[in-house]
Amino acid sequence: MLATVALRRTTGWSGEAGLGPASVAPCGTVSGDQRLCMAAILESWDLTVPDVPPRARFYPLEPIGIGTPLVEGLTSYLLRLAEAHGVPVGALTDELRRCAATALPSPGLKICTCPYRLLAYSVNGVEESAVKWVYVLGAATLRDDLKHLTLLAFKDFLCSLSLFRRFRTWCPACYEGWRASGRSVYEPLLWSLRVASVCPLHRRSLISVCPHCERPMRPIMSSSRPGYCGRCGGWLGAMPDGPLPEELSPASSNYWVSNAAGELLALAPRARAEPGALRRAFRENVEACVVHLFRGNGAEFAKFIGCTATSAYNWRNGAVTPRIDQLLRLSDRLRIPTAAFLTAQSSAEAVDWKAVRPAVEGYALPILLHRPSEEICQALRLALGERPAPSLSEVATRLGYRGTEGLRRVSRSLCKRITDNHRKSFGPEPYYNGPRPRICGRRKIEAALKAALAQNEPESVPHIARRLGYTSSGPFFKPFPALCRAIYLKIARRKAARIRVMRRMVEKALRQNPPPTLRALAVQLGFKDKAVIGRYFAGSRAQLLALRKALAKKQAVKLRNELQRYTRAKPAPSMAEVCCRLGLKRVTASRKFPIEYDLIVARHQRRRRALAVLRRQKSGLHLSRSSRSQKQRASGFLGAGSLPTHCFN
Ligand SMILES: [Zn+2]
Numbered sequence: 001m002l003a004t005v006a007l008r009r010t011t012g013w014s015g016e017a018g019l020g021p022a023s024v025a026p027c028g029t030v031s032g033d034q035r036l037c038m039a040a041i042l043e044s045w046d047l048t049v050p051d052v053p054p055r056a057r058f059y060p061l062e063p064i065g066i067g068t069p070l071v072e073g074l075t076s077y078l079l080r081l082a083e084a085h086g087v088p089v090g091a092l093t094d095e096l097r098r099c100a101a102t103a104l105p106s107p108g109l110k111i112c113t114c115p116y117r118l119l120a121y122s123v124n125g126v127e128e129s130a131v132k133w134v135y136v137l138g139a140a141t142l143r144d145d146l147k148h149l150t151l152l153a154f155k156d157f158l159c160s161l162s163l164f165r166r167f168r169t170w171c172p173a174c175y176e177g178w179r180a181s182g183r184s185v186y187e188p189l190l191w192s193l194r195v196a197s198v199c200p201l202h203r204r205s206l207i208s209v210c211p212h213c214e215r216p217m218r219p220i221m222s223s224s225r226p227g228y229c230g231r232c233g234g235w236l237g238a239m240p241d242g243p244l245p246e247e248l249s250p251a252s253s254n255y256w257v258s259n260a261a262g263e264l265l266a267l268a269p270r271a272r273a274e275p276g277a278l279r280r281a282f283r284e285n286v287e288a289c290v291v292h293l294f295r296g297n298g299a300e301f302a303k304f305i306g307c308t309a310t311s312a313y314n315w316r317n318g319a320v321t322p323r324i325d326q327l328l329r330l331s332d333r334l335r336i337p338t339a340a341f342l343t344a345q346s347s348a349e350a351v352d353w354k355a356v357r358p359a360v361e362g363y364a365l366p367i368l369l370h371r372p373s374e375e376i377c378q379a380l381r382l383a384l385g386e387r388p389a390p391s392l393s394e395v396a397t398r399l400g401y402r403g404t405e406g407l408r409r410v411s412r413s414l415c416k417r418i419t420d421n422h423r424k425s426f427g428p429e430p431y432y433n434g435p436r437p438r439i440c441g442r443r444k445i446e447a448a449l450k451a452a453l454a455q456n457e458p459e460s461v462p463h464i465a466r467r468l469g470y471t472s473s474g475p476f477f478k479p480f481p482a483l484c485r486a487i488y489l490k491i492a493r494r495k496a497a498r499i500r501v502m503r504r505m506v507e508k509a510l511r512q513n514p515p516p517t518l519r520a521l522a523v524q525l526g527f528k529d530k531a532v533i534g535r536y537f538a539g540s541r542a543q544l545l546a547l548r549k550a551l552a553k554k555q556a557v558k559l560r561n562e563l564q565r566y567t568r569a570k571p572a573p574s575m576a577e578v579c580c581r582l583g584l585k586r587v588t589a590s591r592k593f594p595i596e597y598d599l600i601v602a603r604h605q606r607r608r609r610a611l612a613v614l615r616r617q618k619s620g621l622h623l624s625r626s627s628r629s630q631k632q633r634a635s636g637f638l639g640a641g642s643l644p645t646h647c648f649n
Pocket residue numbers: 171172173174175199200201202203
């Protein structure tokens with residue numbers, strides 16, 4: 001409307017009647033002098049549309065500490081952003097999720113659908129969820145530096161295994177210091193790493209239990225705020241009761257590892273972005289480290305840094321990269337900064353491994369075993385003449401080698417002759433030396449068979465053969481067919497009698513109330529495996545199974561009645577208590593009685609929530625009424641979708 005009026009005025013006075021909206025202006029009555037006078041007073045208006053920068057959905061808060069060891073984590077940024085808007089973090093993440101649903105370019109890139117209270121530290125990590133949250137937060141705040149609040153710079157290098165803690169962890173001294181000096185309170189990314197157990201500033205252990213409610217908490221909960229407990233709202237900068245934890249010495253391993261983790265995070269913005277660059281740099285540096293500090297001895301290297309020889313071998317040939325704890329332990333054992341292993345050899349800041357010496361005590365350059373080949377050949381020739389002939393590994397041990405590979409490298413032919421000699425002197429006698437001696441005489445075999453037949457429970461013929469040193473019972477059947485057959489018949493009769501006894505026991509079991517299980521019955525019959533019942537008494541087995549099934553049905557009805565009684569019990573018991581009282585497994589309860597299970601769990605949760613509210617009211621640490629009403633108002637804004645859309649760029 002404004003533009004139309006302006007257009008009418010400028011073009012109207014210039015006299016171009018009939019062109020555009022100016023043609024409707026009544027200008028025919030104005031005299032020539034008046035027109036000149038008005039042109040001198042009114043200047044023409046600029047009609048070009050001004051260049052308006054894009055508006056951010058949320059305040060584009062400045063991330064804290066990018067490029068330093070105490071760089072902020074993405075979870076902390078979310079908390080600070082929610083606080084800046086005066087809304088609970090849950091409302092903020094819900095809004096972000098709505099933005100993501102409408103604005104994302106590809107349907108594959110959907111933000112994680114788990115509820116905000118289940119957001120874990122993995123949002124700060126190297127996985128797909130971190131990429132999505134960085135993208136969505138970046139779009140909502142118009143910031144492109146949020147990826148530095150995660151470990152995405154090391155995406156190709158670090159695996160997500162054992163990277164983050166499950167619970168929120170902090171340094172109370174840091175919180176207190178920031179609040180006292182009026183600086184922003186935030187959570188460094190370092191605190192969320194599982195490997196970092198010490199604050200690099202205060203050299204004290206990090207803590208993860210609230211000093212007020214004495215419970216651990218998830219990284220982000222519905223009422224989480226930077227520096228405050230997500231459960232009771234208490235200030236986390238308060239020191240826990242009891243004596244202060246001691247300051248660790250700068251030489252301690254925990255302190256070094258935490259510090260090295262901080263250095264790694266500080267490296268993130270400078271890390272090379274092209275895929276595989278970090279892996280290549282690590283492989284080159286480890287190889288150079290082994291060559292120059294361990295004289296190329298991979299086994300010594302592995303032993304010194306406390307990893308397996310296979311891991312060290314795989315790092316050196318680039319097949320795998322280390323986990324974050326292995327990388328930091330490598331740095332700790334050698335006391336060489338982590339950056340030394342991740343800076344490419346081709347770059348200007350590359351480490352000169354020839355000049356580096358580990359700063360750790362107890363490091364000694366491995367001694368290189370070197371002996372002239374001629375000396376070793378001489379020793380091998382001497383071993384050839386020895387009687388009894390020694391094995392090659394004996395010779396190697398005598399000469400100070402761990403394996404035989406070194407000797408084979410010196411002279412393969414001599415080693416082969418030593419091995420052949422040894423084999424000949426201890427190998428079995430060849431057949432052409434004459435027929436092998438008889439194991440047992442004919443009389444001895446006959447006596448053994450007769451003795452077996454005289455027994456109440458005769459030993460079987462193959463058993464007797466094995467006992468006397470034969471591999472099969474062939475030599476027994478040919479000379480003594482009648483004896484062998486008599487033993488076989490006696491064994492068969494005994495077996496039939498045993499089966500008759502067993503049948504009586506099985507029939508008795510069928511009449512028992514409650515009927516025993518198949519396994520219990522098998523044990524009664526003297527077997528470990530219940531399959532034996534099916535093999536001999538298939539019909540009885542089917543009957544027993546049917547009886548057990550009917551019994552199980554009856555018990556299920558009884559259990560359901562019991563569970564229904566607990567769904568009305570007051571105070572509402574927990575599922576664990578109910579299972580304990582009924583002797584029921586939790587998983588069985590949830591699978592067989594899902595309705596009762598859900599009801600009991602829901603009632604117990606309601607009771608716990610009510611108790612928590614009571615506890616919070618009692619402790620008097622709940623949010624003040626004014627700030628709550630402010631929050632309610634703010635969440636009302638969010639719900640209506642009318643958040644402030646100012647841009648402070
Ligand atoms: Zn601290």
